[in-house]
Amino acid sequence: MNVTQATRLVAEREIRVKLRDRTFLFGTLFFLLIAAAGTILPPLFSGGPSTVAVTESLAAPLRAAGLEVRVVPHDRAAERAVRDDDVDAAVVTGPAVLAMDDAPDDVVKALSTQPTVRLLDPDAVDPVVAFLVPFVFAFVFFITSQTFGVQIAQSVIEEKQTRIVEILVAAVPVRALLAGKVVAGAILAFAQIALIAVVAVLGLQLGDSGGLLSLLAPAIGWFVPFFLIGFVLLAAMWAAAGALANRQEDIAAVSTPVQLAVMLPFLAVIFLNDNATAMRVLSYLPFSSPTAMPLRLFTGDAAGWEPIVSLVLLVLAAGAFLLAGARVYEGSLLRTNGRTSLRTAWRERETIG
Amino acid sequence: MTRTLRLDGVDRSFGDRQVLRNVSFEVSAGRMTGFVGANGAGKTTTMRIILGVLAPDAGEVSWGGATLTRQDRRRFGYMPEERGLYPKMTTREQVTYLGRLHGLDAAAARRSTDALLDRVGLGERADDLLETLSLGNQQRAQIAAALVHDPEVLVLDEPFSGLDPLAVETVVAVLRERASAGAPVLFSSHQLDVVERLCDDLVIIGDGVIRAAGSRQQLRDSYTVPRFELVVEHDAGWVRDHPGVTLVELDGARVVFDLPAGTDEQPVLRAALARGPVRAFRPVSPSLTEIFREVTQ
Numbered sequence: 001m002n003v004t005q006a007t008r009l010v011a012e013r014e015i016r017v018k019l020r021d022r023t024f025l026f027g028t029l030f031f032l033l034i035a036a037a038g039t040i041l042p043p044l045f046s047g048g049p050s051t052v053a054v055t056e057s058l059a060a061p062l063r064a065a066g067l068e069v070r071v072v073p074h075d076r077a078a079e080r081a082v083r084d085d086d087v088d089a090a091v092v093t094g095p096a097v098l099a100m101d102d103a104p105d106d107v108v109k110a111l112s113t114q115p116t117v118r119l120l121d122p123d124a125v126d127p128v129v130a131f132l133v134p135f136v137f138a139f140v141f142f143i144t145s146q147t148f149g150v151q152i153a154q155s156v157i158e159e160k161q162t163r164i165v166e167i168l169v170a171a172v173p174v175r176a177l178l179a180g181k182v183v184a185g186a187i188l189a190f191a192q193i194a195l196i197a198v199v200a201v202l203g204l205q206l207g208d209s210g211g212l213l214s215l216l217a218p219a220i221g222w223f224v225p226f227f228l229i230g231f232v233l234l235a236a237m238w239a240a241a242g243a244l245a246n247r248q249e250d251i252a253a254v255s256t257p258v259q260l261a262v263m264l265p266f267l268a269v270i271f272l273n274d275n276a277t278a279m280r281v282l283s284y285l286p287f288s289s290p291t292a293m294p295l296r297l298f299t300g301d302a303a304g305w306e307p308i309v310s311l312v313l314l315v316l317a318a319g320a321f322l323l324a325g326a327r328v329y330e331g332s333l334l335r336t337n338g339r340t341s342l343r344t345a346w347r348e349r350e351t352i353g
Numbered sequence: 354m355t356r357t358l359r360l361d362g363v364d365r366s367f368g369d370r371q372v373l374r375n376v377s378f379e380v381s382a383g384r385m386t387g388f389v390g391a392n393g394a395g396k397t398t399t400m401r402i403i404l405g406v407l408a409p410d411a412g413e414v415s416w417g418g419a420t421l422t423r424q425d426r427r428r429f430g431y432m433p434e435e436r437g438l439y440p441k442m443t444t445r446e447q448v449t450y451l452g453r454l455h456g457l458d459a460a461a462a463r464r465s466t467d468a469l470l471d472r473v474g475l476g477e478r479a480d481d482l483l484e485t486l487s488l489g490n491q492q493r494a495q496i497a498a499a500l501v502h503d504p505e506v507l508v509l510d511e512p513f514s515g516l517d518p519l520a521v522e523t524v525v526a527v528l529r530e531r532a533s534a535g536a537p538v539l540f541s542s543h544q545l546d547v548v549e550r551l552c553d554d555l556v557i558i559g560d561g562v563i564r565a566a567g568s569r570q571q572l573r574d575s576y577t578v579p580r581f582e583l584v585v586e587h588d589a590g591w592v593r594d595h596p597g598v599t600l601v602e603l604d605g606a607r608v609v610f611d612l613p614a615g616t617d618e619q620p621v622l623r624a625a626l627a628r629g630p631v632r633a634f635r636p637v638s639p640s641l642t643e644i645f646r647e648v649t650q
Contacts, residue, residue, distance in 0.1 A: 009453050017441065163437030167498065170404040170431045171454045173423070334406060 003179070006172040010180025011187070014155060018188055027147070028192055035196045039203025050088035050104040053081035058091050065110030133298055135270060137223060138291040140193060142266040145231055148189040149238035149258065152181050153251055156242030156329075165333055174330045182235040182322075189231055222307050223294040226314065230290030233318040234262060236325030243332040244340045261287050269295065276301060284310050286317035356382045356417040358403070358506055358537050363412030365398055371561060372398050376412070378556045378566045380506070380537040385528065387552030388541040389645060395561040396541045397434045400510050403539070404431045416506070427456050430504030434511055434541075436495050440484035444475055444494045447483065448501050455502035462501065469497040473523055489517055496524055500531070507531055509540040513547055525551060549641040559649035569641075576644045579612045584633040585625055595621055609637060 018024050051068040055075065062069050070087055072078045078090035082098050089099040089107045097107050159165040159177075168177055197220075241255045265288030272278035273295060282292035283302065293310045296302035331345035358380040365373040373395045380386045390396050401407040403414055405426050414421045439447050445466055452462030470479045473493040478486060483494060492515045499509065507528065513521050528551075532538045539556075542548045548555070555572055557565040565572055580601065583589060589608040593600045597616050602609040612618055618636075625631050639647075 006454065009450070013450055017439075158439070161437075162440060163433060163435040164439060166401070166404075166406055166433040166435070166437075167431060167451065168454065169406050170429070171427055171451070 003173055003176045006176035007179040007183060010172070010177055011184040014181055014184035015188060018151070018184070024151075024188075028195070031192070031196050032199050035200040036203050039200050040206050050106050051086075052104075052107055053078040053087040053090040055093075058093075058095055062091065062107070062110050065106065067106060067110060133295070137294055137298075138266050138269045141227060141230065141291050142262060144189045144193060144227075145234045146259075146262055148185045148231070149234050149262070150251070150255070152185045152235050153238045153242030153245070153255060154248065155181055156239050156333075157245050157248055157251060160243065160245075160333065161247055169333065174333060175326055177333075178236075178239050178322075178326050178329050181239055182232055185235050186228060186231050190228060193227070220294075222297050223290075225311060226290040226294055226307075229311070229314050229318050230286075233286060233314070233321050234258065236318070236321045237261060240325040240328035240332075240345075243329045244342065244345060246340075265291065284313060286314050289314050356505070356535075356537070358539070359415045360399070360403070361413045361415065363399070363402060363414070364410045365395075365402060365407065366410055373402075373409075373561045376558070376561070376563055378563055380539045381554065382537050383532055383535050384553040385532050385538045385540070385551055386554040386556060387548035388539055388556045388558070389543075389545060389548055389641075390541075390558035391649060394558045394649075396558060397510055399558070400431075400434075400508050400539070400541065403508050404429060406433075425505075428502065428505045430499040430502065430507045430509075432495060432499040432509040432512055436492065436515075438483050438491070438494060438498060441482060443480050444470060444483055444486070444497070445479040448494065448497050451498045452501040455504075457502055465501050465503065466497070469500055470494075472527060473497050474520075488515055489520055492516055493520060493523070496527070500527065504531075505536055507536055507538040507540070509538070511542055512540050513542055513544060521547065545641045545645060555641070557645060557648050564648040565644070572644055573638055576647055577639055579614060579616065579618065580609065580637040580639065581612070581618055581621070582607070582609050582633065582635055582637050583621065583625060583631070584608075585628065586630045586632065589625075591628070592621065592625075595624060606632075 051070060052062050053070045053072045054062060055073070055078065056071050059069050059071055070081065072081060072090075075090075075092040078092055079098055081087045082090045082100060085100070089097055089104040091097055091107065091111070095111055097103070097111070099107075159168065165177075237258045238255065241258050242251070245251055245254045265282065265285070268278070268282055268288055269291045272282065279292055279296055279301070282288040283296050283306070285292075289310045293302065293307050297307060328342065328345045332340035359377075360379075361377050363373055363376040364371065372393075376395070376399060388396055388399070398407060402409050403421075405421070405423065416425050438444075442450070448466040448470065449459075449462045452465055453459065457465065467476075467479075470476050473496055475486075475490060475493050475497065478490060483491060486494065496512065499507065509528075512524060512528070516524060528538055528540070532553075540548075540551075549569070552569055554568050555566065556563060565576075567575075583592065584607045587606060589606050590603060592598055592608045592610055593603070597612050598621065599611040600608065601611055610621075612621075622631065622634050625634070
């Protein structure tokens with residue numbers, strides 16, 4: 001049996017155990033419900049066209065605009081209908097639009113003549129969407145790498161704490177143990193996101209917001225490789241952090257640097273996403289590029305070669321962190337007397353390999 | 354081909370503390386070798402080095418004449434001192450998993466797991482989560498985990514600790530089976546009486562140095578001062594005044610005594626007969642505990 005086969009066995013076990021874990025299953029279900037609710041419900045709640053109370057003489061353009069028209073005998077009746085909350089708005093002689101607290105755009109539009117609009121930059125993104133999308137990308141990466149990262153660390157600690165690690169290390173190379181956990185974490189994380197994405201896409205189509213989808217598609221396409229490699233980078237750190245701890249209780253203490261490596265890029269992307277220079281820098285830094293680069297692609301700021309360079313940098317960083325993580329992992333896995341310092345773990349390789 | 358596990362000049366330090374010094378011994382095929390020593394004498398470190406869980410600073414472990422490789426070690430069965438399996442997996446599942454990690458294919462791992470769990474008396478609990486089993490049963494599961502891949506060599510650190518007498522017998526039977534099938538079996542234990550009953554060969558370690566090694570009988574012979582037990586009708590107190598006798602134990606009519614090496618014991622018997630009836634007179638072999646005390650002092 002070689003390292004690959006051993007890695008596969010380890011990964012299979014991790015996945016099998018996780019798929020039986022209630023917390024994981026309920027968590028996934030919860031995210032799915034949110035995705036479904038978030039995409040299907042808003043269009044339903046925003047209601048149809050406004051209802052308008054109006055006298056017959058003014059009704060024609062409103063009917064033409066597809067509004068729901070209720071004909072009233074005179075302007076006073078129209079106003080009363082608004083006050084009684086029977087209709088959203090009324091149009092009275094003038095013409096003037098009456099409404100309680102919110103000007104009904106569709107009614108105003110039906111009564112106005114609009115100039116022809118020629119967009120010179122038709123690809124520019126709706127500001128609301130432009131605000132939401134970075135948030136969603138950063139959030140998905142943050143939550144997923146955090147959740148699955150912690151689980152990788154916990155799984156490492158469980159093996160240390162129960163001492164089964166000694167049997168494992170005697171049977172398979174330490175590298176295979178580490179790789180199996182990272183692979184299993186990446187597969188589970190990716191599957192969970194894919195499932196949520198499918199539900200969200202179906203929801204968008206049901207809710208008739210398909211336009212947003214075509215806008216997002218290229219950014220999502222790039223998000224996938226960035227996400228996967230970024231995840232491997234963080235997973236290597238989580239596994240090493242787990243190996244330094246000795247009990248589940250230690251996990252918070254040993255994982256602070258990893259938490260920061262996840263948190264700071266997340267916050268940076270959220271708060272600096274309208275600062276072009278900052279985003280350019282963030283889109284090349286290995287920890288923030290998984291969210292920042294797909295974003296710049298989404299807003300159309302990045303040239304075609306940029307994601308490739310950034311991805312190469314990310315792959316190199318992930319490779320380096322995997323090697324470093326494996327070294328720390330090997331150096332601390334069998335030290336079961338209290339927490340191991342990073343220095344000791346780095347310097348003193350214990351096992352034969 | 355005789356397959357012998359050999360340690361040659363193994364050194365190991367942790368920081369400034371040297372825990373193993375030039376450790377050399379053999380575990381022969383088909384023999385049960387007991388490994389005894391006080392706490393901290395270096396038993397666990399030695400076993401970890403055999404399994405490649407720890408690297409030696411110097412020296413070598415060989416198997417069948419060649420340096421031990423990872424591939425060889427995969428066919429070893431190991432039971433570490435600190436026990437542990439996955440608490441949230443069933444016994445069947447994790448023993449199968451460990452079988453596969455040791456190179457069995459899925460079907461073979463399942464077959465071997467089922468057979469072994471029955472053998473150690475866990476057949477009915479095989480599908481319970483490990484954490485729901487009693488400590489004794491977890492220990493049985495641990496033994497199954499060490500044996501699932503039908504190992505060529507067994508290295509067991511304190512395999513009997515935590516077992517009830519019935520389970521000890523089961524495990525002893527399983528280990529004997531493996532030894533008679535030709536596997537070298539190395540096991541450590543604090544229970545010297547168990548080791549004495551079980552082992553063919555013995556390795557005694559003290560402060561990281563091998564103090565004695567060899568077959569049980571050989572050790573007994575070389576560490577024996579002539580010792581005798583005499584039981585007479587009345588008080589045996591007079592024996593202490595017999596020339597050459599060193600009294601070990603006196604209990605009314607029963608006495609245990611040593612004689613200088615090469616001394617004839619018959620004069621003592623004749624003197625006893627002259628005083629009255631003799632109920633028993635026999636040589637006493639030193640127990641392992643006594644040998645152990647002597648070589649580790």
